[in-house]
Amino acid sequence: MTHTIVYDAAIIGGGLGGLTLAIKLAQKGHSVLLLEKETYPFHKVCGEYISLESYDFLESCGLNLSDLQVPIITQLGVSAPNGTYLKSELPLGGFGISRFTLDKLLFDLCLKTGVIALQNCKVNTVEFNQNLFTIQSSEGLFKARYTFGAYGKKSNLDIHLNRDFTKEIKQGKSNYIGVKYHIEIPFPDNLIELHNFEDGYCGISKIDGNKYCLCYLSTQENLSKNSNQIKEMERNILFKNPYLKKIFSEAKFLYQKPLVISQVRFEPKPVIEQHVIMLGDASGLIAPLCGNGMSMAMRAADIISKIFPSDLESEKVRADFERQYKKLWKANFSTRLAFGRSFQKLFGSAKITWLVIVLLKPFPSLLKKLIRLSHGEKF
Numbered sequence: 490m491t492h493t494i495v496y497d498a499a500i501i502g503g504g505l506g507g508l509t510l511a512i513k514l515a516q517k518g519h520s521v522l523l524l525e526k527e528t529y530p531f532h533k534v535c536g537e538y539i540s541l542e543s544y545d546f547l548e549s550c551g552l553n554l555s556d557l558q559v560p561i562i563t564q565l566g567v568s569a570p571n572g573t574y575l576k577s578e579l580p581l582g583g584f585g586i587s588r589f590t591l592d593k594l595l596f597d598l599c600l601k602t603g604v605i606a607l608q609n610c611k612v613n614t615v616e617f618n619q620n621l622f623t624i625q626s627s628e629g630l631f632k633a634r635y636t637f638g639a640y641g642k643k644s645n646l647d648i649h650l651n652r653d654f655t656k657e658i659k660q661g662k663s664n665y666i667g668v669k670y671h672i673e674i675p676f677p678d679n680l681i682e683l684h685n686f687e688d689g690y691c692g693i694s695k696i697d698g699n700k701y702c703l704c705y706l707s708t709q710e711n712l713s714k715n716s717n718q719i720k721e722m723e724r725n726i727l728f729k730n731p732y733l734k735k736i737f738s739e740a741k742f743l744y745q746k747p748l749v750i751s752q753v754r755f756e757p758k759p760v761i762e763q764h765v766i767m768l769g770d771a772s773g774l775i776a777p778l779c780g781n782g783m784s785m786a787m788r789a790a791d792i793i794s795k796i797f798p799s800d801l802e803s804e805k806v807r808a809d810f811e812r813q814y815k816k817l818w819k820a821n822f823s824t825r826l827a828f829g830r831s832f833q834k835l836f837g838s839a840k841i842t843w844l845v846i847v848l849l850k851p852f853p854s855l856l857k858k859l860i861r862l863s864h865g866e867k868f
């Protein structure tokens with residue numbers, strides 16, 4: 490089926506980047522189409538800790554976070570695989586909310602703001618021709634003047650767009666897996682803990698509904714060494730850290746099975762591909778240790794909505810817009826992404842993690858500075 494409307498903007502992917510961009514462009518009076526392959530509400534592998542830098546932005550999208558009474562997180566605890574523990578204040582802090590709740594609330598806000606938001610609609614191809622995009626999806630063909638790729642860390646569209654990083658097969662330690670549970674456990678409301686283990690780390694913090702998110706990043710190699718069994722890997726690798734052993738044995742697990750994603754990679758990606766403007770993880774995934782991928786996706790949405798042109802038919806205006814976005818993207822994110830990748834390496838091996846924690850312990854202000862480097866200013 491071919492839809493006849495030509496939208497000002499089509500957004501592929503309804504995660505935090507896509508949903509907030511859709512709302513912001515619609516608030517400015519643009520006709521916006523949002524296409525999401527899943528059906529809301531749904532769970533996502535994510536630590537569900539959102540840096541406070543994006544609190545005001547989310548409220549400006551129409552979300553009343555104070556009414557939702559989200560837990561505010563002000564303290565960070567980090568442990569090495571052998572149990573050496575370090576605690577610090579979080580300079581800016583964050584709040585906890587499940588993606589199940591948050592993405593659904595934002596999807597509802599999209600509809601309320603006038604976005605044509607389709608769920609259960611997978612995009613298969615995007616073609617740019619004569620200054621117009623044609624998007625082929627499970628719900629038919631759509632046309633748009635501008636198209637945004639907000640489809641996350643891994644999608645069929647990366648292969649369709651022939652993106653360079655899809656051609657290189659990564660094995661072993663540079664190929665990560667993410668695992669998430671929701672649990673109930675006695676644990677402080679205002680604390681996020683990151684517990685390290687060999688080639689990975691696991692975060693725990695409070696979300697909505699009196700639940701806690703327990704989410705970790707490990708390597709494909711760790712899993713392969715344990716007969717590709719999550720439980721076996723947890724027992725043999727994660728439980729060497731006494732904090733994790735305690736959490737896993739005392740928690741009440743709320744899913745029958747964990748939510749798992751594979752082939753998580755952190756290499757740089759081009760910000761624009763064949764005139765499709767990328768944001769969020771589609772433009773570069775930040776190591777979750779830096780805790781801010783969600784805020785970065787929303788910050789990119791904020792940037793785009795502020796520079797989105799009013800003349801949508803001019804090729805010159807498009808070229809200027811693309812240049813300006815690339816420049817702003819670099820200014821806002823490239824240092825944070827590079828810092829995130831280096832920081833991630835420091836927490837790769839059990840010995841190095843222990844050493845970093847022991848060295849940082851007497852210098853709380855240095856630790857705060859490092860944490861600050863991974864956070865942006867409020868927007």
Ligand SMILES: Cc1cc2nc3c(=O)[nH]c(=O)nc-3n(C[C@H](O)[C@H](O)[C@H](O)COP(=O)(O)OP(=O)(O)OC[C@H]3O[C@@H](n4cnc5c(N)ncnc54)[C@H](O)[C@@H]3O)c2cc1C
Binds near residue numbers: 502505524706768
């Ligand atoms: C283990 C782990 C823990 C993390 N913990 C945190 C944390 O605590 N705090 C934090 O800020 N960040 C965290 N992150 C990072 C954070 O989850 C991401 O940076 C953030 O979700 C990016 O948002 P996004 O909008 O770019 O993509 P996503 O939220 O992934 O959304 C992309 C959407 O696109 C859809 N999609 C994909 N392909 C198609 C298609 N072809 N057609 C239609 N729809 C499509 C997907 O279904 C999905 O809903 C973590 C990441 C990992 C891996």
